[in-house]
Amino acid sequence: MSRSRNSLHLSKLEEFAAFCVNDGWVRQQPKGYDEVLRMTKTGKEPLIVHKQAGAKEHATTWGNSQMMFVNWIKSKRAETGSLTDAARGRW
Secondary structure, three states, rough: OOEEEEEEEEEHHHHHHHHHHHHEEEOOOOOOOEEEEEEEEEOOOEEHHHHHHOOOOOEEEHHHHHHHHHHHHHHHHHHHHHOOOHHHHOO
């Protein structure tokens, strides 16, 4: 399962969560001290985003959260027509 520890900037977490809600995910209360986002969808494994201890700017995405992150980036690229921000890691 792919994992990314430096792609989702914490300042974009709410925007990412809103994108997931529009896709049918339901926000849940995070569990534990390291979860910053937990979402569920019928028939799917939970979407979980973690913040590593000591991380100041970025969250860890994996599994469903990584899949949705990639979809979110694709939609942002389609809206702006630009790859520049994603290439610089400003998502």
